[in-house]
Amino acid sequence: MDVHVQGTVPPNPFLGARDLFEVEHDLDLPVHVKVRDDPDERTWAGHHDDHHVLNISRQTATSAMARELALHEYAHMRRHEQSHPSHTMGMEEVLYLALTGRRVERRVLTHCYQLANHAKDIYADDITLSVAPSEKLVAFLESELARAVADQPQAPAGPEGLRMTAGADPSMTAVNAAFALALLERHDAVDADHRIYDLAHAAAEDAPNVDFDFFKRSFKSLARDPDESDYRRALVDLVRGYVDSHDTTTGPAAD
Structure with a gap:
């Protein structure tokens, strides 16, 4: 499972979430983490033919919930790949x-x-x-x-x-x-x-x-x-x- 963090934030929460996720699940497509400057931006997943995008605000990406929110969005990506x-x-x-x-x-x-x-x-x-x-x-x-x-x-x-x-x-x-x-x-x-x-x-x-x-x-x-x-x-x-x-x-x- 490939995770690419774009932006000047610590990648650890996103990589840590990946490690937890991979215990039982995987994604076929890579994940691009896009950090946005708007502090009120919601965290959400986008889906493309060749990759997923995890959109997250800089404030959230550096918060105590960053790993858990990333894991939640990986789960959405998995459900999307399953055509749930x-x-x-x-x-x-x-x-x-x-x-x-x-x-x-x-x-x-x-x-x-x-x-x-x-x-x-x-x-x-x-x-x-x-x-x-x-x-x-x-x-x-x-x-x-x-x-x-x-x-x-x-x-x-x-x-x-x-x-x-x-x-x-x-x-x-x-x-x-x-x-x-x-x-x-x-x-x-x-x-x-x-x-x-x-x-x-x-x-x-x-x-x-x-x-x-x-x-x-x-x-x-x-x-x-x-x-x-x-x-x-x-x-x-x-x-x-x-x-x-x-x-x-x-x-x-x-x-």
């Missing part, structure tokens, strides 16, 4: 099946894409947590959820949906909390008395319209090796569940 449905299926068909005849607020429609992102993360972290300890991930999810619960909404969702950060939308924060618990419970990564349960309970209370248990159960029970039909059905159920938690009327769906 979670990483190849587009949302257009899912939205059509879930929302035909529904009028949906654009903000809610944007959040539906975050549901798909969470499902992708579940499958990526099935790999991540098979090769690495869970402690840092637990601490990261707890910290992000605590910040989201503490703050009131400050701004509408951006084009990529909301993260579990300050000013998060209460409904999406509740779904994010359900995702976090589902992921951790799926891998037996937290005890029943962990503080993240209190935070998730607070998030759920802030969004009584959201069926928290439904989303936790749905994320947690995603089939380990789904075919396209299984995965499409799971996403349709998630989208309908979220849209049903908001005021909607019959009529043409949002574009």
Whole structure:
């Protein structure tokens, strides 16, 4: 597995993540790590015919989470190379099946894409947590959820949906909390008395319209090796569940 770090940052986190990843997995294509100067840039993986790109901000690349985030993105790359449905299926068909005849607020429609992102993360972290300890991930999810619960909404969702950060939308924060618990419970990564349960309970209370248990159960029970039909059905159920938690009327769906 070839990893090439571009930029003036220590390569150790990315090479360390590679070493962990290679214990059980591999990538056919090389990885180019591209360090960006924007401190608010999200970490994400890009895919090309002859290589993958791990995009990461300089601030994140030098943080304590750099190795874990790199490992997470390698897992996304592996799922992409496997042509896993979670990483190849587009949302257009899912939205059509879930929302035909529904009028949906654009903000809610944007959040539906975050549901798909969470499902992708579940499958990526099935790999991540098979090769690495869970402690840092637990601490990261707890910290992000605590910040989201503490703050009131400050701004509408951006084009990529909301993260579990300050000013998060209460409904999406509740779904994010359900995702976090589902992921951790799926891998037996937290005890029943962990503080993240209190935070998730607070998030759920802030969004009584959201069926928290439904989303936790749905994320947690995603089939380990789904075919396209299984995965499409799971996403349709998630989208309908979220849209049903908001005021909607019959009529043409949002574009």
